[in-house]
Amino acid sequence: MEILAIDVGGTKVDMGIVKDGKLIARDRFLNSPSENIVNLISSYIKDKDIDGVGIGVAGQVDYETGTVIFGGNIGWENFPLGRLLQEELNVPVFVENDANIFALGVWKYELGSKPESVLGVTLGTGIGGGFVYEGDLLRSKRGATLEIGHMVIEAEGPACTCGSHGCLESLAGGWALEKWYSERTGEKLTGAQIHERARSGDKEAIFLYQRLGYYLGIACASLANILNPDIIVLGGSISATFPLWQDIYEAEIRRRAVPPVKDTPTVVSTLKEAALLGASALVEQALTR
Ligand SMILES: [Zn+2]
Known part of the structure; x- marks a missing residue:
């Protein structure tokens, strides 16, 4: 399974590809994520064949719809990130609060x-x-x-x-x-x-x-x-x-x-790349149940 894992912060977007639990690519984009996030993500995976997308966002998220209800440091309010990405990429997209992502990543990848x-x-x-x-x-x-x-x-x-x-x-x-x-x-x-x-x-x-x-x-x-x-x-x-x-x-x-x-x-935590691995764990969990 290949998953696009993303961590969105106030001043940067980290993206990586996780294949069978291993991070095989990782990039950081230092720009304000709010304006062009959908374009940025779709061009990143243009020629890649991925099974799903997991995204951690610093803020409150409706995990069912993938809407970022409030991300103060990013400037998002009721931003339908999950829906926009799903329409653009045509693969399952899961959006979640970044601290939740951290806890899930630690549970799975650090604590086995x-x-x-x-x-x-x-x-x-x-x-x-x-x-x-x-x-x-x-x-x-x-x-x-x-x-x-x-x-x-x-x-x-x-x-x-x-x-x-x-x-x-x-x-x-x-x-x-x-x-x-x-x-x-x-x-x-x-x-x-x-x-x-x-x-x-x-x-x-x-x-x-x-x-x-x-x-x-x-x-x-x-x-x-x-x-x-x-x-x-x-x-x-x-x-x-x-x-x-x-x-x-x-x-x-x-x-x-x-x-x-x-x-x-x-x-x-000693888990390196907890944010990206946690985002991947979220997708793995959703797609394998
Ligand atoms: Zn307070």
Whole structure:
């Protein structure tokens, strides 16, 4: 089976061909995806014979119709991506939220389809979640499940991009980390630069990562109490900073989780190309059932 796997972000589109579970081609297109996505995809597979298309999108997706209900960073609102592509390519097209795709890809390709349940947490500019139970994603055709970035952790906490206050993302998202660092030091740095500072001993940066770990620990303890996953797997750019806040995160899990859940392991994903492999897993699952 040959599958076209796609990951659509705010400033780039990654595409690859997955054949029998192996990524055999991969390309990145650095342009605003909103205007020409259908042309871009159809020209990419012009002479290729593919069985289906899987697409991960940062945003809320109606997985039944493939409509992107809201993709804030991409500028899409009620964009019928699945239908447009299916008409153009004449093969089955599946569109899904990118954190769901991550969780499914990890379950299948990193954990060998073994665990009964996996909670995937993507830590980037925003925070996303996906939950796989007995091989299936927990999802809603209304497009929003496991929107853990907007789970309220501090009722009167900082303003969030969603209009609420004290969401996990406003306390532990990449954008919040950059905002805090600049407010506390007067320096505007990227997440990667703040990480570098922390690794070279910058006390302010270290403190901010510990605060991030504290809030993520609170959030994941609540999520573990609700979902009781076999394992929590972290992904996204900020997951690379885990060693800076692992202790405080794990302490919060132990402190707040109910007894059967206290020992839920948390690991950082080592799966390369999780987004493309997850998109492929989505198609494989749909076409082989
Ligand atoms: Zn929010």
